Amino acid sequence: MTPIHIVIPVFNRKEHTRECLKSLRAQTDTNYKVTIVDDGSTDGTEEMLKTEFPEVDILKGDGNLFWTAGVNLGLRHALKQGSEVFMTMNNDVVTDEQLIEKMIYWHRQKPEALIGALELDAFTKKPIFGGERLNWKLNKIDQVLEKLPESNRRGLHAVTHLPGRGLLIPKIVFEKIGLFDEDRFPHYIADYDFTHTARRAGFELFVNYDAKLLTYPEESGERQLRSNKSFKNYYKHLFDLKGGGNLRDFTRFTLKNCPPPYIPYHLLNGYTRRLLGYFLK
Structure with a gap:
């Protein structure tokens, strides 16, 4: 080998x-x-x-x-x-x-x-x-x-x-x-x-x-964004290239990988978790 x-x-x-x-x-x-x-x-x-x-x-x-x-x-x-x-x-x-x-x-x-x-x-x-x-x-x-x-x-x-x-x-x-x-x-x-x-x-x-x-x-960039909560870090969480909740990446991932019948629900559920979850965890 x-x-x-x-x-x-x-x-x-x-x-x-x-x-x-x-x-x-x-x-x-x-x-x-x-x-x-x-x-x-x-x-x-x-x-x-x-x-x-x-x-x-x-x-x-x-x-x-x-x-x-x-x-x-x-x-x-x-x-x-x-x-x-x-x-x-x-x-x-x-x-x-x-x-x-x-x-x-x-x-x-x-x-x-x-x-x-x-x-x-x-x-x-x-x-x-x-x-x-x-x-x-x-x-x-x-x-x-x-x-x-x-x-x-x-x-x-x-x-x-x-x-x-x-x-x-x-x-x-x-x-x-x-x-x-x-x-x-x-x-x-x-x-x-x-x-x-x-x-x-x-x-x-x-x-x-x-x-x-x-x-x-705790070393991940996303963990650090969550541990120091602010509107600036919230924006990075959703839109920054290194943001774990990046909406663009999540949308692309879903459209590429999710079976078509489940795409609407998967997107809705995922957007909700990303938009609200930052403040809950």
């Missing part, structure tokens, strides 16, 4: 990038390589990478790539190098030492599936995200983790979509559906759109409960 090619887009937050890469160095299975897409960092990220992680490939952006174009730049680089298996990852995660080993194991059982990781809170070490199942008809999302007894929190569990942090993707998926949709979704929701598209194309999606990531939920 060729190495898993891990693509990590970064913009500043040098310390997070360092800790992420240090955790990858501690893997029990080192059959991977890393490409960092540095989109205009100004905090010394590039110098740190060259000095401390010379084995990492570095691609440069001018600050206008954002998540999706950054990931795609790294994926194109990996494809040109002949990689067969890929993983997208955010820099604000710390990998469990068996992440690569457990991903490779389940990839061999399901070689054409997209596989995500179980997420743990980096501070409490408790599981916080184990995948979701979206029911378009009922406009309802079930949290897989909440329905699983602890005795069954292992192996693969089927989901309808996956986040891009720690997402394993076989090459055949790109060959069939292309890369992430950077034109419609430059930052948020591109990962959910990509995995919904892959599922419609016939690929299975799973969360691998044997492969774990430590994450920092």
Whole structure:
């Protein structure tokens, strides 16, 4: 098996990038390589990478790539190098030492599936995200983790979509559906759109409960907008490129992915949650 090619887009937050890469160095299975897409960092990220992680490939952006174009730049680089298996990852995660080993194991059982990781809170070490199942008809999302007894929190569990942090993707998926949709979704929701598209194309999606990531939920831009409530941040929540409630992105996502009979209700429900939910959470 060729190495898993891990693509990590970064913009500043040098310390997070360092800790992420240090955790990858501690893997029990080192059959991977890393490409960092540095989109205009100004905090010394590039110098740190060259000095401390010379084995990492570095691609440069001018600050206008954002998540999706950054990931795609790294994926194109990996494809040109002949990689067969890929993983997208955010820099604000710390990998469990068996992440690569457990991903490779389940990839061999399901070689054409997209596989995500179980997420743990980096501070409490408790599981916080184990995948979701979206029911378009009922406009309802079930949290897989909440329905699983602890005795069954292992192996693969089927989901309808996956986040891009720690997402394993076989090459055949790109060959069939292309890369992430950077034109419609430059930052948020591109990962959910990509995995919904892959599922419609016939690929299975799973969360691998044997492969774990430590994450920092409070580090997301959307969490920070919600924690410091103001009308300025409310506007960013709804309209900014990095706003988690971005109405444009939600509309595009719904029109592209939702079955036509359920589009009106899904839009109405989603708009209501975005317009009101900011002040309720």
